[in-house]
Amino acid sequence: MTGNRTLYLAFVASASLFFYAVFHQWGSVTADSIQENLTSHRFGNETAAGRPDFEQIARKYGTDKVTTHQYQFMYDKYLSAIRDDQLKVLEIGLGCNMDYGPGASYYTWLEYFPHVNLYFIEYDGQCAQKYQDKTPNAHVFVGDQADTLFLAKFSTEATTDGLFDIIIDDGGHTMDQQMTSLELLWKAIKPGGLYVIEDLQTSYWESFGGNPLGRSSSKETTISYLYQLVDDLMIGRNAKQISHDLLSIDCMAEICALRKKKHI
Incomplete structure (x- = not known):
């Protein structure tokens, strides 16, 4: 009996050591996997792909989208x-000023x-001319x-081969420019597409047609x-022309993104 008990205790001890090692190793792998998944999620799997994300590329070329602003x-x-999709993108403003x-x-x-099939609208003709023939996939x-x-x-000519997936307004930033572009170019976006307006702080700058009083003033600004x-979305009305196929509005400091409905 004493011999059997000794063998039993030895078996239990060995099994305990085995399972400890297995579970210790599993715990280490799991922690690493969780950290890897979190990293991949944060950077949209760009880290795993071994290529730069938007901020890194934007800093490389010096745009203020990621310096002065946090877009x-x-x-x-x-x-x-x-x-990585086949996308048709329009940005208003080459940054000539x-x-x-x-x-x-660009x-x-x-x-x-x-x-990308990239399009730009630019007011400065002399500046724009330098970029018109640089590459076949930018216009x-x-x-x-x-x-x-x-x-x-522009809408008629530029959409002969299809509507835009994304439109970005980084143009002159005046109230007239931002609101006119939104109303006229909204129909040029695909169902499910995105319209982004940058530099919305100018809605509070008088020099751009804005108003420091914000909504307390009767003067209409882009904001x-x-x-x-937003009121139209919340109460289900179509007071504004684009509201009937507007899905959502998402804003952070100085920028808003408007999503068009996929189906009306």
Whole structure:
């Protein structure tokens, strides 16, 4: 009996050591896996792919989207999952009047979206001309984003091969420019597409047609226009033209993203 008891205790001790080692190793692997998954989620799986994310690319080319502003949080949220898709993208504004020079967003989008069909609207014709023939998958149109005739002509010409997946307004930032572009170009976005307006702080700057009093003033600004769209969404009305196929509005400091419904 004593011998059997000794063998039994030895078996229990060995088994305990075995299971301790197994579970200790499993716990270590699990912790590593969790950390890897968190990292991949934070950067939209870009780390695993071994390529730079939006912020890294934007800093490389010097755009103020990630320096003066923090737009990378909005763009990572909506664009990281679709960056490898075949996309048609329009940005208003080449940055010709910026102190860091034109083309920063131009090169950012071309690198960030490897399969992009990229369009730009730029008011400065002499500046825009330098970018019109740089690459076959980028097209530059010269015109004023507050000019309804120009926008109508642009929409007709630029959408002959399909509507836009994404439109980004980083143009002149005046109230007239932002609101006119939104109303005229909204129909040029695909169902399910995204319309982004940057630099919305100008809604509070008088020099851009804004109002420091915000919504307490009767003067319409881009921000007050967006508030009316929110009202439309909340009470199910279509007071504004674009409300009938507007799905959502998402805002953070100085930028809002409007999503179009996939089905009406």
